[in-house]
Amino acid sequence: MEASDKAALGELTSTFGGELVCPGDPGYDEQRRVWNASIDRRPALVARCSGTADVSEAIRFARRTALPLAVRSGGHSFPGHSVCDDGVVADLRRMNEIQVDPEARTATVGAGTLLGELDRATQAHGLVVPAGIVTHTGVAGLTLGGGIGWVMRKYGLTIDQLLSVEMVTAEGEVVRASESENADLFWGIRGGGGNFGVVTEFEFRLNPLGPAVLAGPIFWPMADSPQVLRFYRDWIADTPDDLMTIVVHRMAPELDFIPPEIQGKPVVAVICCWAGDVEEGERVLRPLRSFGSPVLDLCEPKPFVEHQEMFDPSFPHGRWYYMRSCDVDVLSDEVIDLTVEHSMRIRSPLTAFPIWQMGGAVARVGEEETAFNGRQAGHTFNITAITDSAEGFDEEREWVRGLSSALEPHQSSSVYVNFLMQEGEDRVRDAYGEAKYERLKALKRRYDPENIFRLNQNIPPG
Ligand SMILES: Cc1cc2nc3c(=O)[nH]c(=O)nc-3n(C[C@H](O)[C@H](O)[C@H](O)COP(=O)(O)OP(=O)(O)OC[C@H]3O[C@@H](n4cnc5c(N)ncnc54)[C@H](O)[C@@H]3O)c2cc1C
Numbered sequence: 001m002e003a004s005d006k007a008a009l010g011e012l013t014s015t016f017g018g019e020l021v022c023p024g025d026p027g028y029d030e031q032r033r034v035w036n037a038s039i040d041r042r043p044a045l046v047a048r049c050s051g052t053a054d055v056s057e058a059i060r061f062a063r064r065t066a067l068p069l070a071v072r073s074g075g076h077s078f079p080g081h082s083v084c085d086d087g088v089v090a091d092l093r094r095m096n097e098i099q100v101d102p103e104a105r106t107a108t109v110g111a112g113t114l115l116g117e118l119d120r121a122t123q124a125h126g127l128v129v130p131a132g133i134v135t136h137t138g139v140a141g142l143t144l145g146g147g148i149g150w151v152m153r154k155y156g157l158t159i160d161q162l163l164s165v166e167m168v169t170a171e172g173e174v175v176r177a178s179e180s181e182n183a184d185l186f187w188g189i190r191g192g193g194g195n196f197g198v199v200t201e202f203e204f205r206l207n208p209l210g211p212a213v214l215a216g217p218i219f220w221p222m223a224d225s226p227q228v229l230r231f232y233r234d235w236i237a238d239t240p241d242d243l244m245t246i247v248v249h250r251m252a253p254e255l256d257f258i259p260p261e262i263q264g265k266p267v268v269a270v271i272c273c274w275a276g277d278v279e280e281g282e283r284v285l286r287p288l289r290s291f292g293s294p295v296l297d298l299c300e301p302k303p304f305v306e307h308q309e310m311f312d313p314s315f316p317h318g319r320w321y322y323m324r325s326c327d328v329d330v331l332s333d334e335v336i337d338l339t340v341e342h343s344m345r346i347r348s349p350l351t352a353f354p355i356w357q358m359g360g361a362v363a364r365v366g367e368e369e370t371a372f373n374g375r376q377a378g379h380t381f382n383i384t385a386i387t388d389s390a391e392g393f394d395e396e397r398e399w400v401r402g403l404s405s406a407l408e409p410h411q412s413s414s415v416y417v418n419f420l421m422q423e424g425e426d427r428v429r430d431a432y433g434e435a436k437y438e439r440l441k442a443l444k445r446r447y448d449p450e451n452i453f454r455l456n457q458n459i460p461p462g
Pocket of ligand 1 (some may be wrong): 071
């Protein structure tokens with residue numbers, strides 16, 4: 001920091017309610033760390049905000065010093081947008097208060113809340129906000145990009161349950177947005193990410209769920225995947241929206257519930273989450289469970305919060321991650337064959353590659369109603385490389401790029417913005433489609449003309 005920046009920091013110290021962490025301070029290394037260990041950046045300041053006023057102060061400080069500003073809630077940005085070199089990180093993790101009103105079926109949720117915290121608070125009342133599949137993901141970043149997860153086919157995206165937000169603008173002012181207040185902003189933040197300001201609080205509508213769901217993975221040898229996926233494609237064409245599935249290709253993980261003789265073997269798993277009546281779910285799932293020769297079937301009635309934790313050990317903090325994503329309309333024979341052929345080449349025992357079943361309630365909301373794009377997508381591919389360290393990472397990343405290129409001719413025009421890496425403006429434009437992108441740009445010119453919020457999937461104002 002320059003001398004003038006240090007003077008500004010001195011002033012910030014006198015008004016900031018949370019904690020300010022600089023290089024050399026105890027805990028600095030912990031505070032600069034994000035989920036993806038392949039990202040290693042050294043900010044000049046981590047401002048651990050204790051409330052909305054601190055968020056305003058952090059934004060004003062970044063403006064005054066002209067330092068870049070990163071915004072962090074759960075820290076799960078794949079490309080590491082929530083930490084920067086030589087800039088300010090506004091960290092909202094401490095702002096994780098949740099208030100559930102079971103009568104009104106609403107919840108107000110601090111922006112630093114993680115999905116597991118939200119699920120525990122809402123499931124205590126048999127209610128849920130449809131959100132993601134790993135409990136340590138942040139509500140904020142996930143929601144602002146759209147939010148896909150286990151009950152989206154029944155209830156829609158996370159943004160489809162959003163009633164209002166409180167947001168701090170680039171000027172440090174506090175505004176609210178909802179259908180009736182700053183409605184244009186409310187449209188934009190439902191998919192447009194952190195481009196317009198820092199959201200400090202979300203208000204969600206809640207929906208009944210469980211608390212028991214019929215859920216878990218069914219495994220087959222990966223060599224059987226061409227047949228399993230063809231059967232799966234035809235079967236899901238007629239299943240109700242209470243069912244959501246994710247297909248994963250990987251080496252079976254070394255986890256307690258996987259028998260030792262299967263661990264390390266290449267498998268394909270169809271992971272189910274039936275969000276309706278359990279007995280009916282048993283009937284609906286029967287054809288899948290009896291197809292071919294599954295080597296392991298762990299699909300059973302369980303509390304939803306338990307199912308939500310299932311993926312946690314596969315995507316922990318501190319591993320090296322790289323990802324490419326695309327949407328695909330249908331699992332054609334060609335797409336299936338490419339998927340299996342490339343999955344057979346996975347080398348890292350940690351790499352896990354999910355294919356999401358989309359549709360249902362997500363597709364019943366109009367494309368123009370929110371900034372999120374791709375409501376008609378059939379499947380979202382998350383081609384993910386995972387290693388323990390730098391060792392083997394480059395090779396596994398090449399594997400990701402190879403499959404991603406092979407799928408290019410089969411991709412639909414949309415791609416989920418929360419699954420992009422640092423891929424350039426054209427790809428962000430693709431994520432929104434031309435018309436929405438231009439509308440988002442106009443909104444950006446109004447709310448952040450100087451592009452203070454640029455460490456994100458950026459929509460430049462110019
Ligand atoms: C293990 C894992 C599992 C995932 N699973 C799912 C899933 O099931 N469904 C799904 O939809 N996505 C999923 N994602 C993607 C996820 O939605 C994005 O990575 C999202 O950005 C994470 O939000 P965060 O708050 O944890 O991230 P952060 O890294 O804290 O933030 C990411 C970006 O979001 C913006 N941002 C964060 N907080 C705020 C705020 N308060 N106000 C304004 N902007 C903000 C900033 O631009 C920031 O750079 C997953 C990601 C990971 C790593």
